[in-house]
Amino acid sequence: MKDRKLRIFHTADIHLDTPFSRLDLRKGESRRNDLRATFTAMMLYVRRMEADIALLAGDLFDDGSATKETVELMIREFEGAKNCKFIIAPGNHDPISPGSVYASKRFPDNVYIFKESKLSRFEFSDLGVDVYGWAFTSPSMTENPLINAELEQNGRTKLLCAHCDTRSPLSPYCPVSEGDIVRLGFDYAALGHIHKKGEIKHVDNTFYGYSGAPEGRSFDECGVMGAFLTDIGYNGECECDFVPFSRRRYEIAECDLTGCVTREMAEERVSALIESKKYGSDTILRLVLTGAVAPELSLGGFKNAEARLFDLQVRDSTTPTFDGDKLVRDITLRGALYRTLLPELQSADEETRQTAADALRYGLAMLNGTVPGDL
Ligand SMILES: [Mn+2]
Incomplete structure (x- = not known):
């Protein structure tokens, strides 16, 4: 096994329990099963690859009406990967609010969910890592949590897990600029919101980007989709591998x-x-x-x-x-x-x-x- 400091799994925009109402009933049901199967396949991969941290950057559910079975499946999968820490940054489709799945269900101890729309962090001294992020608390978010932020300089690896839109400062879905991410010096920023096949960029010492959705749901999301497995070495270098996961x-x-x-x-x-x-x-x-x-x-x-x-x-x-x-x-x-x-x-x-x-x-x-x- 390669010499590495940290292994990260990065996904977003799974949109579990999407209705797929344009397909006939049987195929719609089949596609909802595909989404769950893709999620399960990713969790199996997390275990097999012994990822230290999984960054789930929002829109895990398509909306607040996720089925009990899907939520239970998710919790079971998190429990089954005890050695991995799961970080969830709720997105515009699955914001955290009283009564939401994230606020009302009990998640296992290895799951960490951002609860506020301002920048906050989870500290993992065992891994030497700080994971920064925020949550959508409603379906839109016009402020940029990074705008006047400073990160504590403590020698730890700095990760960002966030649902945001880097395309326009006027976006109603948390407008954040790539410049903000690079200026703050994150080692790796796992973003969610843009669904097309992901791409990780490298500017200064920061690796950042969208994973894309792991399963396409329309003709706007063509081709083979997947997630990223990123290894951070002791010199801070990142090696980011795209891993295909889409069932269809x-x-x-x-x-x-x-x-x-x-x-x-x-x-x-x-x-x-x-x-x-x-x-x-x-x-x-x-x-x-x-x-x-x-x-x-x-x-x-x-x-x-x-x-x-x-x-x-x-x-x-x-x-x-x-x-x-x-x-x-x-x-x-x-x-x-x-x-x-x-x-x-x-x-x-x-x-x-x-x-x-x-x-x-x-x-x-x-x-x-x-x-x-x-x-
Ligand atoms: Mn989405």
Whole structure:
């Protein structure tokens, strides 16, 4: 095992018990289970890697209505990792207030929860560490607890565990600047609030950053997500490793269907894309279909693709203009319909194009005596 002074696990924004109301009931339940499983996997990792401290930088719960089972699971997991000290900095989604989980439940002795919105600290003389931080006490917080702060110079390693927003001094979610963090000379600052995949920065002697959420919950949080394991050496150097934890990943991909005449051709292209990107049962995919397809082609469900993924959303941005030359010359009603819609089909405005494409598909289907696919 490496020579190190301190091993830190850093996560935030788990948002346990998120309702996932956009998914169907079964998949929503499955995603809530995923969040709990991701949390449990992280706790197992904390034990296996023998982390000294776990910094949980807020939004552990999605809101105040966390279920009893989830809270009990969390407490059990903390109890199961007795050698690790868990520091919790409540965030804007799970602020500490009378009646909140943090104020009303009894947490094990190895759990330390910040209770005030001003800067405070937990001192661990056994580890030679001070952990600074604060709590959201309501869903917003406009003051910056670091603004006039000074840290006690006592030779201990200085950590920060906090939910805050470093992006704007006007943020209603605890606006803190990166300059404040660096000026105060924290060795490692574990931040929470920004969900996208995390990144740790290094300025002067300070390592700081957001872990990101360990499990994405929407198409704003794409890709493989995780947490950080940070070792602090005796010289103060930090080694920060990103550790993937997400059970599922959100992905957005574009599939060019130019030239597709039949549904089978379109299905084949979509399958090839899924294959090449290695999407599978862990993937929640938003598929954006583009390109000029045959006017008669109606794009319905993609059953094969759906069966291979956790969930599939399709956005159809194709235009029914492939091989339109034939239709332009067509002397029947079909040709007349096509010629009438052609200016709109070639419009620079996406919405106009889509409306004209729908009109053409409907019209052609009616003239053929068929019903178009899901439009
Ligand atoms: Mn959050």
